Amino acid sequence: MQKNEIYETVITGMTDEGDGVGRVEKMAVFVPYTLVGERVRILIVKVLKHYAYGKLLEVLSPSVHRVKAECPYFYQCGGCQLWHMDLEAELEYKKHKVEDCLNRIGGICVPVQPVVMAGDQKRYRNKAQFPVTPEGIGFYRRNSHTVIPIEDCLIQGEWNQNIVSAVKVWMQEENISPYDEKMQKGFLRHIYTRAGNNGILVTLVTNGEDFLQFQSLKEKILQAEPRVIGITQNINTKATNVVLGQKNKTLWGKDHVTDAVGKTAFSISPMSFYQVNTTCMQSLYEGAAAFAQLTGREIVWDLYCGIGTIGQFMAERAAKIIGIEIVPEAIKNARENAKRNRIENTEYYCGKAEILAPKLAAQGMWPDVVILDPPRKGCDERLLKTVAELAPKRVVYISCKPSTLARDLKYLTAAGFQAEQIRPYNMFPRSAHIETAVLMSRT
Incomplete structure (x- = not known):
């Protein structure tokens, strides 16, 4: 196989980034804008040692899930990857992506629940x-x-x-x-x-x-x-x-x-993290709260807490919420939000969760439930080690990247936790990204 050669291939899978995967001369070729089951004509644009990249020239046999992209910029812009796919296929693709990462990387075989679709597929970003x-x-x-x-x-x-x-x-x-x-x-x-x-x-x-x-x-x-x-x-x-x-x-x-979010109001500044899809966020937080199984007596650690959204959403069901966040402006917002919502059972600390968490534990602030909502890179291993040592009853992990979620769940599984429920949320319709909530309990 050489660059600039033209081939026909059948798409048999999809990558985490939303590209189709075909094979040419026993080598995997990644082809954007294609769907599983399609026979396509492609131009080879880059050849590496073990795989290659192709450009779609023609769809010879289209999938029943192929639709005309509503966005006129779809085939140029890098923001979305799935405008050519109907909603049914999008949700199935994202469910399979979570299953594959958890099984292949994390060794976790717990059934993944159907993807929650809340809100619209368009005009959803705030x-x-x-x-x-x-x-x-x-x-x-x-x-x-x-x-x-x-x-x-x-x-x-x-x-x-x-x-x-x-x-x-x-x-x-x-x-x-x-x-x-x-x-x-x-x-x-x-x-x-x-x-x-x-x-x-x-x-x-x-x-x-x-x-x-x-x-x-x-x-x-x-x-x-x-x-x-x-x-x-x-x-x-x-x-x-x-x-x-x-x-x-x-x-x-x-x-x-x-x-x-629900009856809880939040002040959001330019530097603060806040989910981009408010409607889906409420469904996610309701699901996370159900996973936490709070009775009003628990101490909850909200790590990577941002402006305090998920912790304050759960505050009336917990004895105390302790939030940790590295961005000072977000911690300022979290404290203001607690005051705005007249929530008195929260404490917020500014710094790296992996550094502050052991210090709080040394002061006797042991959690019953830990909420993990890290950035795409996942949790620092030092933080996972601390969580494992604290041995809370439950960990609710919210992730926007299945591969790092799988890596971190593998660590927690080895430390004595077991994944019980896994529920993806379509926080980012028309893109390849997926949000996932996982309940882990001590074995």
Whole structure:
């Protein structure tokens, strides 16, 4: 097999990233935009030692689950992977992905429950990040840092189109330079929006502090989108692809939005972690609370607690919630949220969970239930070791990456825990990502 050769193959599987997998000359070939069972014609674009990458040229025998992609940018933009697949197949693919990772990596054979689908497949995101580059404002092309200008993203709120259009006009009128990642020059790096039930917060990420033309921008944004309640500036002067810097300034209005999960309200600032799909988040938290089996007497550790969402959602069912989070602004929000919700049985600590957890245990704050909701990289092994030593009755693990979930569950299984229930949630429709909640109990 050589690069630029054309072959026919049958797609027999799918990767974690949503690509189809075929075989050519006994070698696996990964082909985006294909579905299991399809016969396709492909162009080989890259050949490595044990596998290759192909470009879809033609679908010769389409799957019954293939649909016309509603998004006009789907075959260019890297944001979504599954617009060509119907919902039935999407949910089955994600369930199988969780099963495969847990079995293959974690050695866990507990049946995975059907994927929970809560809310809409479109317009579900409450957060958007638009890179601003010399090529335009939009999203990154698949597997690149080249930006595709996009007028409207179908999984984002429609207000983003109004805000981005206003910023474009302002940049042209005021001669504002977009950030050039290669040259490390230019003023405006990203447009970042968060929506709550009280309005929209716009954050402008800039390569420098001076914002002399802000007044004209504010007028344009508010005229284009009256639901905006605050505009903030985030300063990021580092040569990095990390979106947000460490310094925030409130330019106008509020520096946060508020949102509610059930009857619990939360203040959300630009730096805070908050699930992007509010409707599905409520289903996830209700499921996690059921897994925790709280009776009102338990001490619950909420590790990687963010702004306190899941712990405060469960607070009325527990004796005490202890939250740990590394982001200072999120801990500030968590404390404010507890006060806002008149929740008095919470304590929050700022720092790395793997460092603070052993110290709290040494002070006698032993948990009955531990909630783990780490970032995509999963839990630090030191934290898993501490959790195992504390031996809580139950661990509820919430994960956005099945492979790291499987790795961590393997560790906890070896330490004496057993997976009892596994339930995926379709937090990110049309993408290959999946959220999963797992209940583990002591054996």
